[in-house]
Amino acid sequence: MAARLAERDAMRRHRIRTRVLAWTGGLLVVAGLAWVAFFSSVLGLDLEDVTLAGEGTVVDPAQVEAVVAESAGVPLPRLDTVALRERVLDLNGVRDVEIRRVWPSGLAVLLESREPVVAVPVDDGFALLDAEGVHVRTDPAVPEGLPEIDAPLDEQGARALDAALVLLNTLPPDLHAQVAEVSAPTRDAVRMTLRDGVVVEWGSSEEAALKVRVLQTLRAVPENAGVTVYDVSAPTMPVTR
Incomplete structure (x- = not known):
């Protein structure tokens, strides 16, 4: 009886250790993925992967590129596209703009220009x-x-x-x-x-x-x-x- 109790306790301890190791491993994986997504350069904004469209005859593409360049290297999950959109809207000739993340490291900037009539x-x-x-x-x-x-x-x-x-x-x-x-x-x-x-x-x-x-x-x-x-x-x- 004592042997069986000891064996049962050992199995219980083994299950607990397995669960602890599994949870610890899972947390480490999640933490690693979070670090890669939010803090590493793996998903960082690459200016060579930024595309502009719709600038028309008024909007200066160089000004838009300069605004986007301020976020170079920022991981896409952390990139504040709302604030970036507001800064682009402040540029002369921009009537509206849509900014889309293009994974893993790019942006699509779709402009609507104020064309003179x-x-x-x-x-x-x-x-x-x-x-x-x-x-x-x-x-x-x-x-x-x-x-x-x-x-x-x-x-x-x-x-x-x-x-x-x-x-x-x-x-x-x-x-x-x-x-x-x-x-x-x-x-x-x-x-x-x-x-x-x-x-x-x-x-x-x-x-x-x-x-x-x-x-x-x-x-x-x-x-x-x-x-x-x-x-x-x-x-x-x-x-x-």
């Missing part, structure tokens, strides 16, 4: 604005294909500028490409001049979609081939001359 005269050239009216850069001359808006950039002219942007944002691409200039002395007196010299009296930004349809319909009528002015400021009662 209009040029506004300023003292040192022309301020280029995107579709939301954000100033993205200043050029000495109007870039080819970009319409010019004659509207003040101060607070008093903000509503007039918004009305002009509503006009341009509402136009279909084929008609938008024909716009040479938009004048907006007030928000209710917007006028655009097409590249063929035709003037469109637009008025306010109200009923913009209807005004576009009316304008397209009038321009498609063969009898209006010689018309130089389309007044769609009251779209239910348009006037041509």
Whole structure:
């Protein structure tokens, strides 16, 4: 009986030791994996594995690369992509950005740039604005294909500028490409001049979609081939001359 009890105690101690060793080994493995993932250079950000896309004509890729370079070597599991995204958003011309981890050591930076849609005269050239009216850069001359808006950039002219942007944002691409200039002395007196010299009296930004349809319909009528002015400021009662 004593021998059997001793054998049972020995087996119990053996099982306990086995369990302790197993748990210890498991903890060491987990700790090792955690160290590799969060503290070693195995998963560290390699700048050669960073890809940029969507910078367009405004965003400077070198500035984006410089921001990303600040995190070089940081293990991807520890990399704060939210904070990195905020720093990239602060760069000129960046409207939005998505940052994806590309295992084991890369990043994909997908940019959405603020592409200029209009040029506004300023003292040192022309301020280029995107579709939301954000100033993205200043050029000495109007870039080819970009319409010019004659509207003040101060607070008093903000509503007039918004009305002009509503006009341009509402136009279909084929008609938008024909716009040479938009004048907006007030928000209710917007006028655009097409590249063929035709003037469109637009008025306010109200009923913009209807005004576009009316304008397209009038321009498609063969009898209006010689018309130089389309007044769609009251779209239910348009006037041509």
